[in-house]
Amino acid sequence: MSKHKNESFAPTLFSDIFNDAKFFGRNWLEREFGQSFPAVNIHETSREFNLEFAAPGFKKEDFKVNVDDNVLTIHAEKQEEKNDETKRYSRREFSYNSFSRSFTLPANSNSEKINATYTDGILKLSVPKLEETKAFPKKEITVA
Numbered sequence: 001m002s003k004h005k006n007e008s009f010a011p012t013l014f015s016d017i018f019n020d021a022k023f024f025g026r027n028w029l030e031r032e033f034g035q036s037f038p039a040v041n042i043h044e045t046s047r048e049f050n051l052e053f054a055a056p057g058f059k060k061e062d063f064k065v066n067v068d069d070n071v072l073t074i075h076a077e078k079q080e081e082k083n084d085e086t087k088r089y090s091r092r093e094f095s096y097n098s099f100s101r102s103f104t105l106p107a108n109s110n111s112e113k114i115n116a117t118y119t120d121g122i123l124k125l126s127v128p129k130l131e132e133t134k135a136f137p138k139k140e141i142t143v144a
Contacts, residue, residue: 056121
């Protein structure tokens with residue numbers, strides 16, 4: 001082997017090891033932990049925070065949404081079992097899918113009035129903002 005080939009091997013090896021996509025692969029979390037995390041979009045308006053989760057394949061009954069100590073947690077879990085039985089063979093397939101995501105709510109959010117809907121594979125949450133307290137104009141009081 002020429003010295004030139006060995007020199008090019010080491011940088012490639014190290015760059016592959018330290019390159020997350022090549023070393024771990026694109027879905028290494030999913031492979032390692034058996035869990036995928038849905039994509040989430042977060043949008044803020046003057047009145048509320050909106051969260052949208054891409055979670056196809058679930059039913060609205062599969063979701064649990066709760067707030068504890070100002071942390072919003074969205075959890076979904078789905079189990080399926082398929083049985084195929086004929087005279088010649090028997091087949092059972094199990095499928096399990098779950099995810100859990102947590103977000104710390106901003107101080108100006110109203111956790112008492114969170115609304116959640118699930119339509120066409122998209123879970124939407126709206127977190128209203130607390131009504132701002134109006135600032136009173138500065139006023140000087142004359143001492144009599």
